[in-house]
Amino acid sequence: MAQLKGAAQLRKYLADPDKIVVCPGVHDGLTARMALNVGFDALYMTGAGTAASRLGQPDLGLTTVDDMATNAGMIAGLDRNVPVIADADTGFGGPLMVARTTEKYILQGVAAFHIEDQVTTKRCGHLRGKELVDVNTYCARIRAAAAARKEMGSDIMIIARTDSLQSLGYEEAVRRLKAAVEAGADVAFLEGMTTKEDMANVVKDMAPTPCFLNMVSGGVTPLVNADEAKRMGYKIVIWPLAGMTAVYLGMRDFCRELKSTGEIKERYTEDGKIDGGVGDCFELCGLSKCGEFDQMVGGTSFAKGA
Incomplete structure (x- = not known):
């Protein structure tokens, strides 16, 4: 199987000693398009955002592998040169299911994904009351992902996430991460840290x-900027709620305006143009490129414009 362009690019980033990868969380095509337009090196498909946008549900393990893989594939397909890191929850079952999940993510063009050590009915890493599987079950998930990757001839990256800090403490969390790396993980992800000391030590x-x-804004981990994260030694930093929070705040305000006034007033840029109109949104999503492609191959559907 051909190697994934996104995975190869992400591996190059991680091999660069001066590079830190900062990823905004995106959950649909529009938020992904905006992040690509701004010029981020990589994107993160959030599981919480996927649950909220596709199901209108909280991050409580309600999404299926098809919900997640299909969404990740759509986002990855917008620009194959930009790596997409995707949430894969617990792998959605036992080792056989984890292997199937890995295959689906590979076929969708995902560059990397993370698997955690919560029980299948998981919850957001910044909520209380998380339940864990034992370390052997956790490592079996990682080994299954690594075996499926090898079978597919892929270079997709496996990120081992542990949620054990909350209930089992720092030392056990590190032990789990080291065991996961030995089982085939490429990157370590300690979730739910509450101090900068733990953030630096891991x-x-x-x-x-x-x-x-x-x-995570409003979560349990102290927020640091990219420079501070780099000084700590991190290679990948995600802001998973970037897209979801923007939609939450923007849609809330527009709906309140429409409900209270009966209209939504147009917004304008500094040079007097309408900001965020239908043309802006369509252009962000590739309107001109679609027309150019159609004409390049001999089509006439857009000869008079769109």
Whole structure:
């Protein structure tokens, strides 16, 4: 099987000692298009955002592998040169199911995904009351993903996430991550850290394995900017709620305006143009490129414009 362009690019980023990958969380085509337009090196498909946008449900393990893989594939397909890192929850079952999940993510063009050690009925890593599987079950998930990757001839990256810090403490969390790396994971992800001390220490304790940092607004982990994360030694930092929070705030305000006034007033840029109109949205999603492609191959559907 041909190697994934996104995975190869992500591996190059991680091999660069001066590089830190900062990913905005995206959950649909529009939020992904905006992040690509701004010029991010990589994107993160959030599981919480996928649950909220596709199902209108909280992040409580309600999404299926098809919900997640299909959404990740759509996002990855917008630009194959930009790596997409995707949430894969617990792998959605036992080792056989984890292997199937891995195959689906590979076929969808995902560059990397993370698998955690919660029970199948999982919850957001920044909620209370998380339940865990034992370390052997966790490592079986990682080995299943690694075996499926090898069988597919893929270079997709496996990120091992542990949610054990909350209930089992730091030392056990690091032990689990080291066991996961031995089982075939490429990157370590300690979720739910509550102090900068733990944030800095896990990078040192997991070296030379690259570490992954999750920045959740309103969550339990102290927020740091990219420069501080880089000084700590992190290689990947995600802001998973970027898209979801923007939609939440924007849609809330527009709906309140429409409900209270009966209209939504147009917004304008500094140079007097309508900001965020239908033309802007369509152009962001590739309107001109579609027309150019149609004409290039001899089509006439857009000869008079669109």
